[in-house]
Amino acid sequence: MFSTLLRRIGLLPGLVLFLLGLGAAHPAQASHLLGGEMTYKYLNANGPAGNTLRYEVTLIVYNTCVAANNGLIRSSYPVGIYMQDSGAKLNLTTANNSSASGGNMYVQEVSSRVCTTPNVPQGCAIPAVQQPYIKQTFVGIVNLPNTEVGYYAAWTWGARNRNIVNIGGANSEQYDLGLYCTLAPPTLPNSSPQFVRDAVANICQGDTSYILNNAVDPDGDELVYTFGNPYTSPAGYSNQPPPSPFIAPLPLIPFTNAGYNVLNPLGVPATFPGTYASVDPQTGICKYKSTAALATLYVVAVDVQEYRRINNRRVLIGTTRRDLQLIVVECPPATAPGLPTSTGGGSIPRNYTIEAGSTLTIPLTASQVDGHPLVMTATSVLLDGPGGYDGTLGGNAGTLIAGTTSGAVSINGPNGNVSGNFVFNSACANARATPYDIVLT
Structure with a gap:
């Protein structure tokens, strides 16, 4: 079944980032x-x-x-x-x-x-x-x-x-x-x-x-x-x-x-x-x-x-x-994957504001109680491949999706767990007052 993994992250003055999530008569x-x-x-x-x-x-x-x-x-x-x-x-x-x-x-x-x-x-x-x-x-x-x-x-x-x-x-x-x-x-x-x-x-x-x-x-x-x-x-x-x-x-x-x-x-x-x-x-x-x-x-x-x-x-x-x-x-019965809403240090932020030129790292983890294998995919203009924006998921800069300016990265996880770090090394030219989208499924 398709289920929501993550919702949104955003930043405002200087650089903006939103994280969206989802799952599953002629x-x-x-x-x-x-x-x-x-x-x-x-x-x-x-x-x-x-x-x-x-x-x-x-x-x-x-x-x-x-x-x-x-x-x-x-x-x-x-x-x-x-x-x-x-x-x-x-x-x-x-x-x-x-x-x-x-x-x-x-x-x-x-x-x-x-x-x-x-x-x-x-x-x-x-x-x-x-x-x-x-x-x-x-x-x-x-x-x-x-x-x-x-x-x-x-x-x-x-x-x-x-x-x-x-x-x-x-x-x-x-x-x-x-x-x-x-x-x-x-x-x-x-x-x-x-x-x-x-x-x-x-x-x-x-x-x-x-x-x-x-x-x-x-x-x-x-x-x-x-x-x-x-x-x-x-x-x-x-x-x-x-x-x-x-x-x-x-x-x-x-x-x-x-x-x-x-x-x-x-x-x-x-x-x-x-x-x-x-x-x-x-x-x-x-x-x-x-x-x-x-x-x-x-x-x-x-x-x-x-x-x-x-x-x-x-x-x-x-x-x-x-x-x-x-x-x-007809879908087989299954429990939807879940994204933790908090860590030991408190709730996971959904909005991030960073200074242009700095680095943002967001740890992402999803789990499924039945132990089914998971695939976490991120899609964003920030994952447009080497030479574009300096964004990665799990160390991968992404592959452009044909016909768009966005790229995607997928990470596989066995036994009901998948995790990876989203990293964005921002540049001064990346600063703007409107959000960048990241879609996670």
């Missing part, structure tokens, strides 16, 4: 999309004349593995670009994007196609069904005219897989998957938060499951997490970007019936006793419990809002959407 053959997310990076203003602003757009799509056998896996996708104030669609050419066609930019596949099953804790076996998936990452660079208002990048495609109980039941494949992101203007140089875990997950039948939907923000902006309503494409615009004008958001998919809503995507407790869903607004940790039959599928949307202090005002910079799928599985 043709039928076209119903293959499980979820996804769209993010962007502002690169610079060194583009060609008339299109000086350079943005990198990243689209992540999760497909069913059978899609590969049906020829439904694509090597590129069209993405529309729109003015944020009017919604007017830009007619892009190869001057804007090297692969542009039909007025759209194209993002190209940069990942390998591997059929993967949702993460299962080491030493556990989940019988019966799971939801294997292929995760694809697409990237494209677009050059755009200077603007004071910013742009939208939008993508829709068909179709979602069948039998998603909360958005149409047996007819859920009639709905497309839709995503968009807000490209901030150069006066607010910004890059989207980046999710650190995949968007397909098991939840245990009749037991509480904790799923991490935390994101790392490269700009250090404040992040707030909420549930959202899944998107689809505008009527008549499947398998292509929305028409002009595009007025955010994309069309909302109606929930199956009154038993489901945005705040209760797995079902209203009065209608489905024993079922609930929640998301921690600060950490992105989602807590789910479902009493539905095994192999029941749900779609859940998690929104991450970016806030930045500008002239002493809290300003919303943009919102990043993760559309993910959950499947109900």
Whole structure:
């Protein structure tokens, strides 16, 4: 079972560090999309004349593995670009994007196609069904005219897989998957938060499951997490970007019936006793419990809002959407791993303030009473590998996660115990008033 190992650590003036913790109507053959997310990076203003602003757009799509056998896996996708104030669609050419066609930019596949099953804790076996998936990452660079208002990048495609109980039941494949992101203007140089875990997950039948939907923000902006309503494409615009004008958001998919809503995507407790869903607004940790039959599928949307202090005002910079799928599985009985809340010297701090140029060492230990083998994984921009930030876990500087600025380190522990020191040797250039995230699972 998935369980919370650690919560958060933060520092303020000089250097800031947060520790988060967690644990555990289309043709039928076209119903293959499980979820996804769209993010962007502002690169610079060194583009060609008339299109000086350079943005990198990243689209992540999760497909069913059978899609590969049906020829439904694509090597590129069209993405529309729109003015944020009017919604007017830009007619892009190869001057804007090297692969542009039909007025759209194209993002190209940069990942390998591997059929993967949702993460299962080491030493556990989940019988019966799971939801294997292929995760694809697409990237494209677009050059755009200077603007004071910013742009939208939008993508829709068909179709979602069948039998998603909360958005149409047996007819859920009639709905497309839709995503968009807000490209901030150069006066607010910004890059989207980046999710650190995949968007397909098991939840245990009749037991509480904790799923991490935390994101790392490269700009250090404040992040707030909420549930959202899944998107689809505008009527008549499947398998292509929305028409002009595009007025955010994309069309909302109606929930199956009154038993489901945005705040209760797995079902209203009065209608489905024993079922609930929640998301921690600060950490992105989602807590789910479902009493539905095994192999029941749900779609859940998690929104991450970016806030930045500008002239002493809290300003919303943009919102990043993760559309993910959950499947109900049978989990073996197990006691969740635990993190000590205190040491011999007192309680373990969750917030640290250090002076730039000093070293911070945090001893981390987790245990499991049944003696199951444990794996502790830390994910952070501070673990971006040799030559980057000088952070380590267990002496390991980390390995970059493809498509992100974050790296990860894993430590194995036999017999129900795992431990390691997180060490950050800070430099003067690392000082900032906003937090660095560390995600521990």
